[in-house]
Amino acid sequence: MKPWQGISEFAAVAEQQSFTAAARQLRLSVAQVSRNIAALEHRLQMQLLYRSTRSVSLTEEGKLYLPHCQHLVASLRDADQAIQQRTQQPQGLIRITAPVYYGERFIAPLLNDFLHIYPECRLDFQLTNEQVDLIEGSYDVAIRLGQLGNPRLRARKLGSRRHFVVGSPAYFEEFGRPQDINALDAHRCFTGTVRQWRFQVEGKLETVRPESYLHCNNGLALRDAAMKGLGLAMLPDYYVTDSLANGQLEEVLADYRQPDDGIWALYPENRQVIPKVRVLLDYLSGNLSGNLSGKFNTGEIEN
Incomplete structure (x- = not known):
């Protein structure tokens, strides 16, 4: 046979x-x-x-x-x-997964707009914070946030994100502001999915593992705790930009802020990027990052 x-x-x-x-x-x-x-x-x-x-x-x-x-x-x-599809409009099913909050706020609206532009496409969009296996789950694309690592996957950079250490004015009035990363030992710190906080000190990355006054794997919950004056949180920009702008939160340790990391679209290394998926990646890249030219790399993402 x-x-x-x-x-x-x-x-x-x-x-x-x-x-x-x-x-x-x-x-x-x-x-x-x-x-x-x-x-x-x-x-x-x-x-x-x-x-x-x-x-x-x-x-x-x-x-x-x-x-x-x-x-x-x-x-x-x-x-x-x-x-x-070489000479056709993009069509057919695209299976995509993304983290819950980022997917709800940024990816879902873009996917809905994408369907208006390319009505011959269909989407199966799953939101989860779990690290799903793309091959086993038969996904075409996974949106991931963070640092590249594992060579089993390829990745296209769609944008970048910035982290802020934030607290409320009421918290700073009661406990003061940390002036350097060593001062964090004297403060109430929140931790999320990743318990380590990364900083840049004199051009080098340093990792701090603060004692968790509050540990939660949900960024919205940590933001709420910070706004209520319970302590300090390190959160990506999309959680805190509005709160920083309206004064509910204030940034500290800005001089030690870690380098921006990536927002990525991942797909299996040995899978051909078919036209409908490439069109989707181009659309997401253009709308998430303006004129950012996404480059292809190998790697897996660490939340």
Whole structure:
């Protein structure tokens, strides 16, 4: 048998948990789907699916094999679409994920506008602060915030963000202002998803791990605590710009502010950027960062 025979059928049955639904999706007969999967299991010399009259489930070997098959199927689909869409308007489904707050405030409105411009496209947009696996989740793009790291993914820079250490006027009136990073030991500090605070001291990055007076993995909650005078928070600009402008919060340690870090669109390293995805990335880049020219790098993002 051909090495790829049965792979699409196996992935479809595993995802649909039904031979009938998979056959309908692939436009094949149930018998043909069953034969091709049986041939695949014979070639591998192992069972991939448990079958009964009522249900279908994966064996342990099937669970291990499935993500690789899904990646192959996605790559084949991308290759087909790259050819089909070469002379066409962007069209088809784009699956994208983004962090909850940043996605709600900035990405979602742009995606809605994108659909007005390219009505032949469809979007599956998921908001989560979890580090989802792009290949296993069959995502085309993930929006991530932070520093590059892991070479398994490629990334296009869409913009940048700036961090501020902030507190309320009432807090500073009672506890004073820290004049350098060593003074943070005497202050009530909040920590979020990342417990370390980064600063730039004489051109070098230094990391401080303040004792958490309040620890919470939600930036809005930390901003609210800071505005109520409970302590100091280090937060990205999109959380605090308005509060700094209206005087509810004030910045400290500005001379030690860490360098701006990135807002990135990630996609699998060995997946071709098909036209509809490239158009979306260009649109996001242009609207998130003005004339910023996004460059491609390899890496994974750390929140």
